[in-house]
Amino acid sequence: MSDSESLRSFTAKWQAMWPEQMLLQTFLPADQRPQAAAWNALFCELQECVFALEQEAVRGPKSLWWADELQRMSRGQARHPLTMSLQEHAAPFAGIAEPMLALATQVPLRSGTSKQLMQQLQPYSEAVAACESALFGRTSETDAAVINIQLLLMRLPGGFQAFDRAMVPMHLLARHQALDAPTDALRDDWLTELLTLLPECHAGNPYREAQRRFIRRRLRALRSGKSPSLTPAYAWDAWRAVGQFR
Structure with missing residues (x-):
């Protein structure tokens, strides 16, 4: 080969697993x-x-x-x-x-609260954001927070049953008495919390802004009980993400 x-x-x-990334390719500058x-x-x-x-x-x-x-x-x-x-x-x-x-x-990460979990992920996400700034131009102080949420999204939905319980913080596992097995209420609370933690302001570059929009759409689909699937709405996300930096 x-x-x-x-x-x-x-x-x-990875584009087969995350097909919205193929849509993003369509809207990014060729270079x-x-x-x-x-x-x-x-x-x-x-x-x-x-x-x-x-x-x-x-x-x-x-x-x-x-x-x-x-x-x-x-x-x-x-x-x-x-x-x-x-x-x-x-x-x-x-x-x-x-x-x-x-x-x-x-x-497996065992954080007491969501805030502590974000703090654990932050050094890694800041290093990733620094690379994205160099690759795609500019950065925002919220980019690392978007990367945090993306890392957590990538453990869903299968991670709820996995060895790390999808990294769900202990305060939610204890609230729902789900230390041994996840519940529907736990999933709903965690997805709602991730949506709340996802920054609303625009990211620093088109690549990260597209990810922010994709993440929000996937989390909403999961919270509504749907399996995320590629829809024209992802093309709209990609177009808006790239267009705002032109």
Whole structure:
């Protein structure tokens, strides 16, 4: 398999899971489309590694590998198709490594409150936001908060049954007596809380603004009991997100 074919296999994997990202590609400037696809796929690979792997014996070594890969990007020595395609851009990729490793040692996260959970995720999300600013131009002080919510959304809906209970804070698990098994009321409360925590103000760049709009739409669909599905409304989100920066 050639390098370009290998790259497409990774970007296609995540675009199939998050098809709204393919719509975003349509509206982004042509010169930003390749890096947006690669960046989205890399973000998803890192999220899966840090948050979705239950066994520490697997999560630890894999996180260390990705941390090394992020650091190698600053020296132009990346080995993975995604990082190889992104390392030509002057972004602080290495800054993600340390907070990523710190989170990987804490999983499953057991936060007392939603505020404490956001604080735990914040260093990692700020490092991600710094890279997005370099890749897509500008940043906002709320971008890291949007990334926090995206990381939590990516554990839904299946994460409610998983080893980390989708990272739901203890105050909600205790309120609904759901330490052993989730309830419908717990799901509703958590989705409502995530929507409340999602910033209403515009993000700092078109890529992150599109994600903010996509996140809101997915959370609303889940709260209404629907499985998120690609609709024309996502195209509207992408068009509005990109258009406001022109």
